[in-house]
Amino acid sequence: MIEAPFRKGSPLHQERQAASREEAQGWPVGPRSSLEGTLVMTNAMRLLTPFLLISITAASASQRPKIGVALGGGSAKGFAHVGVLEWLEEHRIPIDYVAGTSMGGLVGGAYATGMTPAELRQLLRNIDWDLTFLGEPPYKAMVFRRKQDRRDLPVKIELGLKDGLSLPSGLDPAHQVGLLLSRISFPYKSDLRFDDLPTPFRAVATDLQASEVLVLEQGSLSQSLLATMALPAVFPPVEIDGKLLADGGMLNNVPADVVRAMGADFVIAVNVGQQRDDVEVDALGQAGQAITVMMESMTRQALADADLVIRPNLQGLGSLDWRRSETLADRGYQAAEAAAPALLELAISESEWSEWARERLERKPDNRFVPEFLEVRGTSPDQQALVMRRLDQHLGEPIDFDVLADDLTWITGSARFERLRYEACEQGGEPGLLIVAQEKRHGPPFVRFGLDMDNERQDLTFGFTSRLIALNVGKVGAEVRADVAVGQTLGAGIEYYWPFGGSHFFFAPRAFTFRRTRNVFENEEFVAIVRNRLAAVGGDVGFTTFRSTEFRFGYQLGDAKDEIAIGSVGDRERPQLAGREELLRFRFAFDGMDAPIIPRQGIRTELDTNWLLEAPGATEEFGLARGIVTIFQPLAARDRVFISGQAGSSFSQNAPFPYEFTLGGPFRLSSFDREQFRGQKFILASGGYLRTIARLPDFLGGNVYVTGIVEIGSAFDDFDDAIWHGSASGGVVMDTLLGPVLVAMAFGDEGSSRFYFTVGNLFR
16 A cells, blocks of 8 residues: 655645756746746757756756655564565665664664665574563573573563562563664664764654653664664663663654654655554453554654655564564565555666665675674673673674674573673774673562462362572572462472582572372272471582582481371371471482473483481381483474483382372373372373464463373382373463463373363473
8 A cells, every 4th residue: 555645746746846856957946037038048058068968967866856764663564664675775766864663663773784675684584583582581591590490480470679579671671682683783883873874864762751752863773773662561661861762653653754854855654553444342452442543643643744655565464473574575565566656756777876875885884893802881890790701702703693692692591681782892992892781670689480270180279389589699699599389388498599609519508398288099099188297497518500400419307297187098097197307318400401391302300319317107217219301302393292201219118108109190190180199119201292383472472282192100119019000181282471381181091081271380
């Protein structure tokens, strides 16, 4: 669709073009004074023709209408701008000025740096959008303790306690987006005048404090692009010169007026905003409609300065279709082609185009940038030193942008920073690399949450856990972690993690108390609920590689009590036990997964070994050991498989009842009730397949999978007496903000079956 407030052929447009032609040819603007004057000028022109042909050609080239392009916001729909720019370049229509809002700002800013539309297409095609909108550091980049937090508490929302309980300033910290903008903007420095770019540029943002439009025309280009894209509640606002800035689309979504003010004689506006042919009447629909109406009203005011408005047909494409950049760019190209009759009047000759392109290319800086020093801003001296140690490898050689981005992302895995970006700088004529860190505004301390729900025995069981994480308590690297749990498990605990110097060794004292309920079955029939209680103190010494591995060895002393809450234990009578529990423990954990709950690939293994020096109901010392290995492997772009093996043993034939192992429940023989099978030992093997079938909206969740799972296992006292059970399940898994949600149907041997759903940690 093409709209033109000043269309080709309209009286106003003809007046502008006539004035432009007259000025270029030396005519006075306005009507001729008389026929005699016209004849005199004509005779003079005949005499001067040999000399004037050259000068007229030069004047027409130098005084051609200056063309400006205004690129509007629309999230992923803004990728259509790439196709429009591509068509203009193919048809030799020069762009002298460009301004953009939101995604139009990103595309316009990238083009202004000297990138070609073909390079823009390639850039958008190669972006990992799942990573870009992950909303947190990649799991592989997290330090080991943050990985534990993420697995134990799968709710993705993190609260802060820095200035009272508060939410983060956006669903996504914009770290990955910031890295993309840094790469586009490099090697321009933070004191850049946007008029000095290969194509003069303006970014449009909204000043949240003044409630007005702010046109950014100098400073850090990457920071300005981030500001124009900072959609409220999705990305955090950006602070520039003491002003808090957010997405410019709220007040000026298609900045044709900005381009006109830059000096453009002819303004092409590309509007990819929403097109609504009907009004929704439900509450949410009306709220969205109200926002759209307000934006469209202000957009129409800005478009009054446009000579030509191009509105690509984006039917069937939405603002979250990031992964369809090629299709969106093609739609933009088609829209420009439809406007060809008007646009081609702006085309210049091949020689003029070559000269224009050469001059534009000459304004593009040399990208062979070798930094000789490193500067870090935005954080404390201690954190600056940590950042510099990670990045000093980038000095003295051309920058590898992929490696630099990985290193900066690695640094965010400590949970200290919201985002980091980079740009070029200079001191004493020497080139340097500037790292700008943005610490999290809402913490530390942080609070994370976990939900654990399922429909055990047709009843809803519920668990809720919260964890307080306080960083750098007492020294850099030391931290406090405090847990509170309600529901099926009721308890509280605290651990203080103290690293020795800057080494990988640590000391971790702890104290905790909990009460949990466990099911008791006799002959596969539910007979009772037993309540286990434990209050204990202890401490570990250990070693961690920070990212993937941890060893611990420690001592624990506590008071334990077990009592029957409901029912009786019948044939297998168990006394109610109470007394001292004393143990030594060893724990090894390795986590090489690429996601906390539903990985695409990787391996995770844990081994827990306890030696009970004393325990209620025990007549002698005994040991307990439990191990698990889980492997995920991709098969294709949408398919993955996993296998998992678990085993445990009490190394005794008469370990007290509370220390026996159980099977039954989701992912532990899913077609049977939770803890239906019990014994001194257990073995469980499982495998499964997941296929991605859909994706929840970005920022609100991840993939949706169909899954099939097969399990076989047994809990027994003696291997020769083991009775093996099997279970097969099929269902749907969704990766949501509240953690993974599974809805499935399981079938087992002996005719057992069960429909179940779970919210919380899967693949235990």
